[in-house]
């Protein structure tokens with residue numbers, strides 16, 4: 001069976017891409033077959049792996065009725081890790097998709113077919129853009145699990161209620177009653193600032209077990225790795241960032257049954 | 260006359276809100292009348308000033324044909340600084356506006372009326388969401404100047420070409436031939452990391468005079484201020500963040516003729 005995880009949060013710059021790439025790479029290193037989907041027109045997941053955004057290469061076509069998901073899957077040069085890249089045109093889906101009454105389910109239908117095929121992976125990780133519009137809603141409607149990344153800063157806390165309410169709306173509104181919350185990943189934790197510790201304390205107090213135990217520290221190696229088109233494990237396997245994401249991959253993996 | 264500045268970048272978490280609020284507050288402290296428009300459904304500008312997102316209080320109504328801009332302007336409790344707050348429904352404009360052929364010009368028309376009125380301010384600052392869809396395009400189509408904030412990190416560099424190309428498309432495509440680039444603000448500069456200095460060097464090399472001389476340092480006081488609903492000048496006037504933004508306000512003010 002294939003488990004689909006959407007990494008989402010409408011707040012910008014909170015580690016969605018870094019977490020999507022690092023989790024997918026960690027699971028691939030453990031021998032799981034993983035497909036990464038770059039659903040953000042910015043294409044940071046695509047470039048972070050050292051690959052190009054290519055016109056016609058993204059899910060833009062399949063989402064608007066041309067072609068299927070399998071035809072967009074490309075190799076990344078890493079064992080067990082494949083990618084559906086982004087492209088600039090993807091942003092057009094935001095205005096072109098609304099219209100028929102199933103426009104939020106396009107990605108779910110594309111994935112349903114793909115999951116049946118022989119090449120279906122163990123996990124699909126979807127990197128979402130910083131918004132709660134058509135592309136992100138498609139990802140949430142297609143996912144088995146929502147993973148929220150939360151920067152340990154005040155402004156990021158504000159947005160947390162938003163993404164959790166969005167999940168609730170999709171569930172109670174009937175679009176996707178089965179959307180589970182995998183959990184909340186606290187990232188860019190800077191132990192030198194008082195505010196970061198306060199955010200961690202407050203989020204753990206309010207959300208308890210939904211918050212993963214693994215804290216991702218602020219670690220400059222994580223910002224450097226994508227400039228070389230490398231994952232954190234390729235760039236600096238002994239860094240604090242790599243160790244934390246390796247631990248997180250174990251924790252998330254067991255919570256979503258990927259063991 | 261009123262000068263309208265849109266603070267935009269589809270890359271998330273790069274200091275758009277922090278810069279919008281800090282610039283507007285700095286100009287208000289210099290005695291300029293400034294209107295801040297929170298065009299991001301997240302509402303971080305609104306909450307960063309200690310105000311509430313209120314249903315019916317945002318530009319959602321005026322953008323979809325109900326009411327005018329002036330009716331949405333509220334006081335912030337600071338001299339010379341007023342606000343059009345955000346609300347959650349604002350996100351609906353992303354799917355509801357497309358349709359007629361002038362949907363990108365809705366905000367420009369609303370501002371055209373407001374600029375003629377007696378209460379027209381010296382400057383309008385628009386905080387944009389992290390996307391290049393309908394709301395941000397409306398802001399760019401309405402602005403005299405685009406101000407791009409750029410985080411001194413690799414992934415942020417990737418997106419810089421995107422927002423500059425978007426401006427070019429609006430100009431050459433005829434939607435807004437008069438959209439000037441005020442410049443690029445380099446923010447969250449951390450002098451301890453090699454990458455940050457490389458980013459600054461590379462951006463200055465490629466874009467020369469479009470890059471403001473003032474660098475905004477990474478400064479934890481800037482992340483703390485919004486948690487108290489205060490501007491950086493209210494929270495800690497002597498901080499590195501406040502000093503840098505005061506300098507930036509002078510620099511941007513003279514470039515856009517706000518002196």
Ligand SMILES: Nc1ncnc2c1ncn2[C@@H]1O[C@H](COP(=O)(O)OP(=O)(O)OP(=O)(O)O)[C@@H](O)[C@H]1O
Pocket residue numbers: 011012013014015016017018019040044128129130187188189216217218219220222223224241269270271272389412413414415
């Ligand atoms: N733990 C970390 N320590 C230090 N820097 C980090 C960490 N995680 C991410 N970053 C950096 O912070 C910036 C934002 O991270 P990232 O791009 O992954 O966030 P995002 O949520 O995907 O952003 P967007 O909303 O634009 O899609 C990037 O420059 C990234 O390299």
Ligand SMILES: Nc1ncnc2c1ncn2[C@@H]1O[C@H](COP(=O)(O)OP(=O)(O)OP(=O)(O)O)[C@@H](O)[C@H]1O
Pocket residue numbers: 010011012013130153154155156270271272273274275276277278299303387388389446447448475476477478479481482483500
């Ligand atoms: N110079 C700075 N030093 C340290 N932290 C900063 C600085 N500027 C902004 N921040 C913090 O970084 C985070 C992102 O900044 P901000 O929210 O202003 O970015 P944004 O581009 O408006 O994000 P979004 O794309 O979600 O709208 C916030 O938590 C903010 O407090």
Ligand SMILES: [Mg+2]
Pocket residue numbers: 016017018040044127128129
């Ligand atoms: Mg991202």
Ligand SMILES: [Mg+2]
Pocket residue numbers: 275276277299303386387388
């Ligand atoms: Mg913002």
